[in-house]
Amino acid sequence: MKKLIVITAILLFASAAKCNAQSHASNSxxxxxxxxxxxxxxxxxxxxGKDYKAHSMMPPDEAEQIVGFYNGDKYIGLPYQKKYFVTGxxxxxxxxxxxxxxxxxxxxxxxxxxxxxxxxxNGNWVEGKxxxxxxxxxxxxxxxxxxxxxxxxxxx
Numbered sequence: 543m544k545k546l547i548v549i550t551a552i553l554l555f556a557s558a559a560k561c562n563a564q565s566h567a568s569n570s571x572x573x574x575x576x577x578x579x580x581x582x583x584x585x586x587x588x589x590x591g592k593d594y595k596a597h598s599m600m601p602p603d604e605a606e607q608i609v610g611f612y613n614g615d616k617y618i619g620l621p622y623q624k625k626y627f628v629t630g631x632x633x634x635x636x637x638x639x640x641x642x643x644x645x646x647x648x649x650x651x652x653x654x655x656x657x658x659x660x661x662x663x664n665g666n667w668v669e670g671k672x673x674x675x676x677x678x679x680x681x682x683x684x685x686x687x688x689x690x691x692x693x694x695x696x697x698x
Contacts, residue, residue: 571598572615574605585610587618587672587690589642594618602694610692616643618687620658620672624697627668633658635674642676642687651676651685658690669693 571577575598578584585596585608596610596618608620621639640653656674663669672690677683 572600572611575600575611578610582693583695584693585612585618585691587687589644589687590685599694603697608692608694613645616645618642618690619653620692626658627660627663627696629660629663631660633660635672640672640674640676642685644685648678648683648685651678653687656687663696666696667693668696 576583577598578596583596583599585599587594594612596612598611600607600609600611602608602622605619605622607622609617611617619641621633621635626633635653635656635658640656640658642651642653643649644651653674653676656672658670658672660668660670670692672692673686673688676685676687
């Protein structure tokens with residue numbers, strides 16, 4: 543009986559350690575990314591009707607794109623240029639200036655037929671909304687990204 547208790551305890555400990563390691567791996571940030579917060583970096587959207595919320599984002603000055611990671615290393619990418627950041631400015635999303643990566647058979651989608659609008663600019667932060675249709679490279683499949691929101695630091 544004593545051996546059974548020891549073996550059970552060892553198995554439970556090993557199982558808990560494995561779950562903890564898997565949880566840590568799925569929560570780790572991609573290299574260079576910063577965690578999102580309620581008052582800092584933020585990105586959210588609906589992808590084919592399903593809610594998405596970024597867990598981390600790349601500093602836009604480094605990535606030269608607004609990038610929000612939502613499922614490990616899967617992300618939404620939007621164009622980034624300081625001249626865009628004027629409240630009310632609308633940027634047309636055309637071929638290859640917005641993109642999306644997914645865990646499906648397409649994996650990389652070109653964002654087209656969409657728009658990014660700057661909704662708020664203050665001394666420290668830029669906020670905007672966006673939507674686009676993503677196309678597979680063979681143009682046989684589409685994916686809808688809408689109700690998008692982002693917040694990034696104002697570039698210097």
